[in-house]
Amino acid sequence: MNKKKRNVIDKAHELFIIQGYHATSIQDILNHSGISKGSFYNYFTSKGELFKAVFNLIQDNMESERDKLLIGEDLTDKDIFIKQVSFMMELSWKNKIIQLIEDVFASNDPDLITFIKQSKYFYLTWIYERFLNIFPKNQEKYLVDCAVLYTGMMKNMMHTSKALNRIIPVPQMAQYCLDRVMTILDDISRKDIHLFVRENINQLHPQLNYNDFFNNEFSIATLNVKKVMEKQLAPKAPKLTTYLNLLYFIQEEIMNKNEDSKHFLIESALTTLKTGSEFNDTNEFITYEQILANMKYYPIA
Incomplete structure (x- = not known):
């Protein structure tokens, strides 16, 4: 998101909390964010559209x-x-x-x-x-x-x-x-x-996307692989710590929908996980790998 636009959203959020939505005017927002009226309307068609952006940002965070x-x-x-x-x-x-x-x-x-x-x-x-x-x-x-x-x-x-x-x-x-x-x-x-x-x-809400990256199916698949790893490897085995860290890394990157994340980093972590002979042929890991494939993440050949 454009930094100036994000600043307007953040400043409007501050005013909405202090003054309320109804009592906050566009001029208040212009003064508080330090932008011109022209710049404001380049980003938002109305105060209502700005409110939606503030509300969505709160919800996303x-x-x-x-x-x-x-x-x-x-x-x-x-x-x-x-x-x-x-x-x-x-x-x-x-x-x-x-x-x-x-x-x-x-x-x-x-x-x-x-x-x-x-x-x-x-x-x-x-x-x-x-x-x-x-x-x-x-x-x-x-x-x-x-x-x-x-x-x-x-x-x-x-x-x-x-x-x-x-x-x-x-x-x-x-x-x-x-x-x-x-x-x-x-x-x-x-x-x-x-x-x-x-x-x-x-x-x-029929518009809701149930195929969101951090969905129920992916969450359960991650948990199942974690349980298999813990069952197949000794509790204090160094490899278990490594594999769990990789599993958590993939989960966090996908969950956070981090725009700066490199696609190949997730695929690289998946590639390393796939070398785990203790669990890579289990139904749980195969299911996990297929779900990631559906998200367009594949082991590096």
Whole structure:
């Protein structure tokens, strides 16, 4: 991204946090970022378009840092999920996301309101995808309901604690809500009842790209290869450390979508991994390699 354009986004973000979206004028943004009106309109067609850029940048940074918490960890670990949720909630409060959203609705801008309504379903989808990691396969058809319930619980817990001026640690709320959802999941699984299905998630935002680099399939494949490595190699074997570092390097580079990353570095790391005779002919590694091939990453011949 152009450095000057990024500076305008960052400066507008500062003003939106301090003053709110509605109270911040384009002239305020021009003064704070030090650019001319002509330059501003070269980058953005309106203040609303600038808001979208600010909001998307917040979301991208949040998702990147959230997903870093998974590197080298077990996707089924509920404690890691709680850490991720807590991180997102705390960053949302820091960036006054709720206040910004309320400002947008107060602005009566139809385009921005539609943008916000679509954006909020990405969080619901992420919760659902993580529940697929955490809970057993035989409970899968009940997890859309559980994701809806969890996001609603967390939202209202946060709002109520703020309204009452009660300081409740976010991890405590996240764990409390997860425990309640687990109880509900056992109940609806036993009774075989649910209101929503996976297709409903897709209908909420059909434009969502489920083939994103850091997707569920790639995450699970990475975890499976990690488990095979740990099983086949002695815990303190130098080669295990080397292979795990290479595995984490590939995961982090793909996860971060780093534009400066060199394609050949990922392929070079994959090439070295492929020399691991202890695991390179396992189904787990073959699946992992195929997923990377689908992303256009291949071992160097």
